[in-house]
Amino acid sequence: MAAAAAASSSPSQGRYDVFLSFRGEDTRNNFTAHLCEELRTKGINTFIDEEKLERGQAVSAALVSAIENSMFSIIVLSENYASSRWCLEELVKIIQCMKNSGHRVLPIFYNVDPSDVRNHMGKFGEALAKHEENSKEVMERVQIWKDALTQVTNFSGWDSRNKNESLLIKQIVKDILNKLLSTSGSDTENLVGIDARIQEMETLLCLASDDVRMVGIWGMGGIGKTTLVRAVYSRISYQFEGCSFLENVAEDLKKKGLIGLQEKLLSHLLEEENLNMKELTSIKARLYSKKVLIILDNVNDPTILECLIGNRDWFDRGSRIIITTRDKRLLLSHKVNLYKVHKFNDDEALEFLARYSLKQELLREDFLEISRAVICYAQGLPLALTVLGSFLFSMSKEEWRDQLDKLKSIPNMKIHEVLKISYDGLDFEEKNIFLDIACFLKGEDKNYVKEILDYCGFFSVSGIRALADKSLISFFHNRIMMHDLIQEMGMEIVRQESHNPGQRSRLWLHKDINDALKKNTENEKIEGIFLDLSHSQEIIDSSTQAFPRMYKLRLLKVYESNKISRNFGDTLNKENCKVHFSPNLRFCYDELRYLYLYGYSLKSLDNDFNAKNLVHLSMHYSHIKRLWKGIKVLEKLKVMDLSHSKSLIETPDFSRVPNLERLVLEGCISLHKVHPSLGVLNKLNFLSLKNCEKLKSLPSSMCDLKSLETFILSGCSRLDDFPENFGNLEMLKELHADGIPVRVLPSSFSLLRNLEILSFKGCRGPPSTSWLLPRRSSSSTGSILHHLSGLYSLTRLNLGYCNLSDETNLSSLCLLSSLEVLDLSGNNFVTLPNIRDFLA
Structure with missing residues (x-):
């Protein structure tokens, strides 16, 4: 009762739950009187004209006001209803309010056939015909009345024929009370951003269509799915013959099982108690002729959808089914239309929090300060805003600042x-x-x-x-x-896995990692360690014997996030390293898959390094001179990145590293030798030797790299030449050789038929000459240009800053039939060549 009473204002304020429209001479002293009494007995504030109109007051104005200020209109369509011009005008006004303000219409067909009302037959047809015969009536007005009568039959209502009148009245009042309770519970007027979201939902539901539609509301926990669906239910439920809102279906499934859920659904839709599914044929058999609204909230099992809503042919035309879930796949498998609930934007979050602040006597600056902090923490999640707003605004500044600091390390458990x-x-x-x-x-x-x-x-x-x-x-x-x-x-x-960091599966905090290493206890549960040293001054000592006890360790990354993208030329001194890598450092390598050690301070990996399952090895800015001695069996290794290891003088023996796909040696400025075993890497597709300043030659075996697609040599300022059989790199697509001093390309270069991108930017010859392209007078057939002519797949060519001039013969570039981009910037042209002549 309390909820129903809360949904309406007192009569003195002119607000009503229900407006009763009826033909007085038919039902005033019987059915309508009994219905009105039962409504009021249940605490439902009801308008009926004989008691509410004051003497001398204009009837029409009073009725219009009463209709506009009521949530529902119950229309008792008795056999003489249409004979009253006054009743018909009431009906028209009710339909207008329904369209304009969400007013809800509930018809009762009192001893009349609904088809007579819809098709203007029987007593209704006779009454309308008399209105048309009356010369005082305007024909346009009669048509409006007809349209209103037709429309009212589209609403879900009650047919009194062959019904126990007392039971029928109880059923009607029960239904009204349920609708009022659901309306008062939603309180959509006080929900931030709800109107826009309801409109989006109504577009998907397309209530004007008579097909059967299913819509799934999807989003993360606490985003407001249930709140939205309650508001939608409150807004549209009156338009259906049967309604069911099953909240938190996942929890109900645990308690009641599928049969219990089916019985609960049918009890709502059929308004029958104590249903037994064993005695029923199926949900489809009971509902296929009934226009229903079903809401299944928090579905987590596809079986629920299969057993409760099956296929669209289970329901009558115009039925709507709404499902809320956190699992998008569940909705996709049932082929429903999707609606994703989005989090609050900052303006909505601020409006939401303002309502909590109104309950407290806060100064404006206090409100803004705490609101900014809460909004930053909640990131638009309504659940978080609700939980935090409910108690933070009642605290002192000192208390709520302390609470927000606490949340950074200990999340709110709700x-x-x-x-x-x-x-x-x-x-x-x-x-x-x-x-x-x-x-x-x-x-x-x-x-x-x-x-x-x-x-x-x-x-x-x-x-x-x-x-x-x-x-x-x-x-x-x-x-x-x-x-x-x-x-x-x-x-x-x-x-929560353990109070002891060494007994947790993953470690990322400096304090926890240091604790696990220092205690030197069994750490067999640790699977991953990611240590960011950017904001720490403490030196971590790796001489501990904790690492060998990490039997499940598969991911290890020691890095500095604010230095990962160092500029070439930066220095990294051993003294600056925040991890002291001990010569006695040992790992349990059995499960290690990913190893990233930034600033590794030792000259090589330990002799026992035997990471048989290692797939990725990165050691940026290390002090390594030789990665390992002899041969290591690393048959699963796919990535090796030793970028900016400035002490590295030669690459390791790759004989037993057959599956390497990516090798990065950028910025290894001391590297002067690439091991001949490089050629065994027949799966290598990316190789970077960028800025390896001391590298003078490439092993001829590298031309056996049948899978190599990208090769970067830019900045290798001492490289003498390419191997003669360089053209054997048949899969090569990109070659970046900016600033190299090579004077002649091997004749096999023209065999690189798959090469798409080629850059020789900054490859200058002596002043006034060009090593790259011949002068017009030159008859040299060994020029670079000659060896480019066979590159039929080349689309981008960069010859910028190559000391080219007007005398350079560019005509042979026309042979590059796929060329799309040609860069000649930074050269010595007085007259720009006609680039179009060289492009496809």
Whole structure:
């Protein structure tokens, strides 16, 4: 009763729950009187003209006001209803209010056939005919009345024929009361941003269409799916013959099972108690002729959809089914239209918080200060705004600042538990992928994340898709993103594995890692360590024996995030390293897949280095002179990156590294020798020797690299020449050789038929001459130009800053039939050549 009373204002304010429209001489002293009494008995504020109109007041104005200020209109369509011009005008006004302001219409066909009302037959036809015969009536007005009568039959209502009148009245009042309770519970006027979201939903639902539609509302936990669907239900439920809102279906499934859910659904839709599915044929058999609205909230199992809503042919025309879930795949498998709920923008979040602040006596500057902090933390998640706003605004400045600081390390458990539901629904491998992203890989390039996950033996494509479908991750410019609160939830799951950091699966905080190393205890549960030293001054000592006890360690990354993109020429002294790599450093390599050691201070890896499962090895800015001595068996290694290892003098023996795909030696300024075993790397597709200033030659064996697609030699300022059989690199697509001093290309160069991008930028010869292209008078057939002529796939050629001039013969460039971009900038042309002559 209290909820119903709260939905309406007192009569003195002119606000009503229900307006009764009826033909007085037919039902005033019987059916309508009994209905009005029952409505009022249930606390439903009801308008009926004989008691509410004051003497001397204009009847029409009073009725219009009463209709406009009522939530519902009950129209008792008795056999003489249409004979009253006054009743028909009431009906027209009611229909107008329904269209303009969401007023709800509920017809009762009192001892009349609804088809007579719809088709203007029987008593209704006779009454309308008399109105037409009356010369005083305007024909246009009669047509308006007819249209109103037709429209009212489209609304869900009641047929009194062959019904127990007392039971019928109880059923009507019960239905009205339920509608009022759901309306008062939604309180949509006080919901921030709800109107725009409801409009988007109504567009998807397309209520004017008579087909059967299913719409899925999808989004992360706490984003407001249930709030939105309650508001939609409140707004549209009156238009259906039967309605059911099953809230938190996932929880009900645990308690009641599928049969219990089916019985609950049918009880709502058929308004019958104690239904037994064993005695029913099927949901379809009971509902195929009934226009219904069904809302299934928080669905987490496709079986629920199969058993409760099956196919669209289970329901009558005009039925609508709405599903809320965190799992996009569940909706896609059932082929429903999707609506993704988006988080609050900053303006909406500020408006939301303002309502909490109104309950407290806050100075304006206090409100803005705390609001900015809360908005930053919540990142538009309504759940977080609700939880934090409910108590932070009642605290002193000192208290709420302390609480916000606490949240940085200890998440609010109300928020945590709601978000964790999505994590609990993942399988074992998906949980591991989620935790790796939350603890280590958030914000990284999607392809990079997939590579690391694949290294660990996970099925990255399906795993990442599962997390995205459950709104646990998103994508932005091909980077994997995650809401900060979801990331906190993931990190908290790891923290709760043990009070002892050494007994957790993943470590990322400097303090926890140092603690695990110093205690030197069993660390057999640690699977990953990512240590960012950018904001730490403490030196970590790796001489500990903790690493050999990390039997499950598969990911190890020691890095400085603010120095990963160092400019060439930066120096890294051993004294500046924040990790002291001991000569006695040992690892348990059995499960190690990914090893990234920034600023490694030793001259080589230890002799016992035997990472048989290692896939990725990066050692940027290391002090290594030789990576290892002799031969190492690393048959799973795919990536080796020793960028800016300025002490490296030669590459290791690659004889037992057959699956290497990417080798990066950029900025290794002391490198003067590439081991001949390079040629065994028949899967290598990327090789960078950029800025290897002391490198004078390339081993002839490198021309056996049948898979090489990208080769970077730019900045190799002492390179004498290319191997004679360079043209054997048949898969080569990109060659960057900017600033190299090579004077002659091998004759085999023209065999690079798949080469698409070639850059010789800055390859200058002596003043007034060009080594690259002959003068017009030259008859040299050994020129560089001659060897470019066979590059039929070449689309981009950069000859900028190559000391070319007007005397340079460019006509042979016409032989490059696929050329699209030619860069001749920075040369000595007085008259610019006609570039169009050289482009395809």
